[in-house]
Amino acid sequence: MSSFQVEEAMAAIGRAIAKHRVRCGISQLELGRQLGVKDEAMSRLERGVVTLTVDRLVQLADIFECNVADLLTQGSHRTTDQARYVSQLLGKLGTDDRTMVVEFVERLAARLAHR
Structure with a gap:
């Protein structure tokens, strides 16, 4: 996978996270609190600037009551x-x-x- 493809995938995952957050009626601030991260880190996560760990993806899936795969595939181009x-x-x-x-x-x- 090229660095461009990785960046594109991270941006798509960030958009999926933002979509789930809005669907759940959670603000960025509140989600950041639940994850134990600051506001700017939450913004960077949703913009796809940060590479997520599997642990973080699992935390997000638990908060959103969805599968980890949902976060990974919603923005996919496959x-x-x-x-x-x-x-x-x-x-x-x-x-x-x-x-x-x-x-x-x-x-x-x-x-x-x-x-």
Whole structure:
């Protein structure tokens, strides 16, 4: 993995952390307190400037009540990771809403493939 790819992955993980934090209604300050880090460190973490340890990822997953894999794959550019994430999102919807989303994605993908 090139240094650019590592930086890109860390930024994606940071965005996933920020998304989970907001979803849980936790401020950066509060999350920092729970992790035992200062405000600036929390900001750097969400910007992907800091390389996370496995221990820190586990702590975050516990706080957000999600899997560590969720934090690692939500920002991934790998097709299989993206498909897994979309599947999780669809799993939260009812049958009619899932059908509508799938039809929308089919139309959008067809349109974008012709560009």
